[in-house]
Amino acid sequence: MTARLPSLSREVSDAIARIGKVDVLVGIPSFNNERTVGHVVRAVVAGLARHFPDARAVLVNSDGGSTDRTREIVERTEVGNLAEILVDAVPSSATAKIITPYVGIPGKGSAFRTIFRIAAELEAKACCVLDSDLRSITPEWIELLLEPIVRHGYEFVAPLYARHRYDGTITNTIVYPLTRALYGRRVRQPIGGDFGFSGELAARFVAFEDWEGPVAQYGIDIFMTTTALAERRKVAQAFLGAKIHDPKDPGSDLGPMMVQVVSTLFSLMERHEKAWRGVSGSEAVPVFGFPYTVGLEPVPVKLDRLLAQYRQAAHDLPPIWEAFLSPLSLAAIREAAHAPAVDLGDEAWVRIVAEAAVGFRRRALPPATLIRSLVPLYLGKVATFVAETEAGSAEEAEARLEELALAYELGKGGLEALWGAAH
Amino acid sequence: MGRTLGQQIALAFDRLLEAFLSVVPAALVLLVSLLVGVLAGLLLRTLLRFAIGLRRRYRGEEGSSSRQLLRAAGLKADPERVVGTVSFWTAVVVALAVGVNALEPGALRNVLSEAVGFLPRLLGATLLAVVGLGAGALVRRSVLLGAVNAGLPWARAGARAAYVLVAASFVAAALDHLGVGRSILVAAFSIAGGALALTFALAFGLGGRDLARAWLEKKLRAEEEDSGIRHV
Numbered sequence: 001m002t003a004r005l006p007s008l009s010r011e012v013s014d015a016i017a018r019i020g021k022v023d024v025l026v027g028i029p030s031f032n033n034e035r036t037v038g039h040v041v042r043a044v045v046a047g048l049a050r051h052f053p054d055a056r057a058v059l060v061n062s063d064g065g066s067t068d069r070t071r072e073i074v075e076r077t078e079v080g081n082l083a084e085i086l087v088d089a090v091p092s093s094a095t096a097k098i099i100t101p102y103v104g105i106p107g108k109g110s111a112f113r114t115i116f117r118i119a120a121e122l123e124a125k126a127c128c129v130l131d132s133d134l135r136s137i138t139p140e141w142i143e144l145l146l147e148p149i150v151r152h153g154y155e156f157v158a159p160l161y162a163r164h165r166y167d168g169t170i171t172n173t174i175v176y177p178l179t180r181a182l183y184g185r186r187v188r189q190p191i192g193g194d195f196g197f198s199g200e201l202a203a204r205f206v207a208f209e210d211w212e213g214p215v216a217q218y219g220i221d222i223f224m225t226t227t228a229l230a231e232r233r234k235v236a237q238a239f240l241g242a243k244i245h246d247p248k249d250p251g252s253d254l255g256p257m258m259v260q261v262v263s264t265l266f267s268l269m270e271r272h273e274k275a276w277r278g279v280s281g282s283e284a285v286p287v288f289g290f291p292y293t294v295g296l297e298p299v300p301v302k303l304d305r306l307l308a309q310y311r312q313a314a315h316d317l318p319p320i321w322e323a324f325l326s327p328l329s330l331a332a333i334r335e336a337a338h339a340p341a342v343d344l345g346d347e348a349w350v351r352i353v354a355e356a357a358v359g360f361r362r363r364a365l366p367p368a369t370l371i372r373s374l375v376p377l378y379l380g381k382v383a384t385f386v387a388e389t390e391a392g393s394a395e396e397a398e399a400r401l402e403e404l405a406l407a408y409e410l411g412k413g414g415l416e417a418l419w420g421a422a423h
Numbered sequence: 424m425g426r427t428l429g430q431q432i433a434l435a436f437d438r439l440l441e442a443f444l445s446v447v448p449a450a451l452v453l454l455v456s457l458l459v460g461v462l463a464g465l466l467l468r469t470l471l472r473f474a475i476g477l478r479r480r481y482r483g484e485e486g487s488s489s490r491q492l493l494r495a496a497g498l499k500a501d502p503e504r505v506v507g508t509v510s511f512w513t514a515v516v517v518a519l520a521v522g523v524n525a526l527e528p529g530a531l532r533n534v535l536s537e538a539v540g541f542l543p544r545l546l547g548a549t550l551l552a553v554v555g556l557g558a559g560a561l562v563r564r565s566v567l568l569g570a571v572n573a574g575l576p577w578a579r580a581g582a583r584a585a586y587v588l589v590a591a592s593f594v595a596a597a598l599d600h601l602g603v604g605r606s607i608l609v610a611a612f613s614i615a616g617g618a619l620a621l622t623f624a625l626a627f628g629l630g631g632r633d634l635a636r637a638w639l640e641k642k643l644r645a646e647e648e649d650s651g652i653r654h655v
Contacts, residue, residue: 320568369564
């Protein structure tokens with residue numbers, strides 16, 4: 001199947017013709033981010049001036065039809081006095097900007113798709129994408145995401161943030177350990193949101209055929225990381241410090257978000273079956289940047305609510321789970337629900353995720369239904385993790401997640417056997 | 424006397440034999456029609472199963488949309504089995520209808536025509552009922568998942584109620600299609616619908632006005648109800 005490229009407006013085509021080729025491209029997807037996008041643009045322009053003064057650079061804002069002043073702010077924002085932010089070098093030219101609405105179903109992935117297309121048209125050598133709601137971005141992020149590609153020959157750079165132990169729990173309990181066990185490389189934040197990648201990889205992304213599915217929404221991050229890992233690209237991580245962004249996006253409710261991320265992860269397992277079958281263990285991925293301790297904003301967790309939701313599901317949902325979970329997993333779910341504090345062990349959890357992936361593959365239930373039915377189980381695993389790590393240090397919590405990741409690696413053989421049997 | 428009785432019995436037997444013999448051609452026609460129908464049905468079923476199997480081989484084992492639709496409706500049957508059964512019985516009914524048409528005009532033909540003429544309606548009603556049960560199962564699962572994920576305590580009862588409502592609507596439509604108790608059905612649905620609306624109006628509108636306001640406020644300020652976790 002040949003990919004249909006996203007269409008570009010006349011203005012964008014003219015701008016591409018005017019700009020010609022570029023060395024670096026920075027993409028910013030946006031939707032009603034007037035409060036934060038100015039800060040992000042300033043950091044980008046300063047970062048380009050400080051770290052890539054001689055490069056031909058372009059900033060692309062792919063907007064989802066903002067009704068506030070987002071686009072106007074992107075257009076007007078300049079970095080100001082470079083000396084004040086300790087930039088000695090004078091850029092050879094002002095950073096070019098392309099501001100365009102994207103086409104396709106509304107979502108972050110569709111916004112990225114337009115950025116990939118423009119990167120391919122401009123034959124950019126290195127690109128990075130940044131969320132537009134960032135409050136903690138600094139000019140150094142540009143260096144950290146682009147430098148490994150421009151000067152060290154890497155093709156994909158994933159972010160590495162300092163995060164609170166209860167920040168990013170889908171990442172910690174499903175996406176990171178499963179991706180690590182599948183593809184054998186430890187990318188700690190595979191859905192971090194801010195990435196660096198080569199222009200060649202951007203062209204590869206845009207050639208993907210299914211932009212009508214979850215990849216067009218929150219599935220884009222795991223799609224990018226998985227593509228890089230499955231194609232055995234040269235992958236690195238960049239330590240960016242803390243990630244502080246605007247309060248929760250109202251569109252990012254748990255159910256739809258989990259459906260988009262996990263269904264992309266599972267469907268990519270089908271697509272890259274040859275790449276992950278037979279891989280055992282995992283290897284570290286190099287980290288650029290200087291890791292340091294960051295004072296993190298605490299994440300208050302309402303454990304009672306998590307427990308109540310898990311227990312109710314354990315009582316009400318077995319008829320749905322029976323379609324894809326084994327009697328052993330159902331018994332473990334029941335048992336965990338009856339424990340004084342929910343205790344969904346690693347082995348049981350890894351088996352549940354493996355059976356869900358296989359159930360997804362053999363369409364035991366409609367994809368969205370299957371993943372929505374996993375939500376309370378995931379909350380049960382989070383509740384278990386919270387109960388186990390509440391009193392300990394951040395390092396102990398990270399060590400606990402490492403145990404979980406190792407359990408995924410140990411359970412890989414079981415997943416492969418189930419997967420093979422489902423053929 | 425004895426001779427007269429014997430003659431009468433013999434006459435009765437003659438008439439019975441005559442009546443029986445007059446039915447034999449019709450029965451033979453129907454039997455042949457049934458046989459042709461069964462054979463045609465078997466052939467059709469085999470051909471359709473072969474075509475579906477071939478399509479599945481080229482398009483993937485599990486990815487067919489019809490299979491997904493059946494599973495979504497909570498039916499575990501294979502699509503080829505369903506298609507095969509429906510096509511088989513359709514062929515049998517068509518063959519019977521043709522057979523009845525071929526009979527000599529008369530009381531028997533009229534009776535059989537009515538019976539065979541009723542079969543398509545029966546099939547239609549059965550289809551409606553099956554679709555209704557499937558749709559009910561879909562709605563039940565959707566309501567159950569949505570309610571459990573929203574942490575609502577009445578998830579199971581709500582899902583069951585949704586199922587009953589949807590399935591009952593379709594079964595009522597099926598009965599209506601058959602022409603059974605039409606006026607009773609309309610009255611029953613009107614009364615049930617009205618009672619339900621009144622119950623909710625009283626319970627939620629008057630009795631639970633404050634509760635309703637609090638609930639809506641909570642829903643509109645979703646972050647207050649959040650578990651606090653940042654998931655991605």
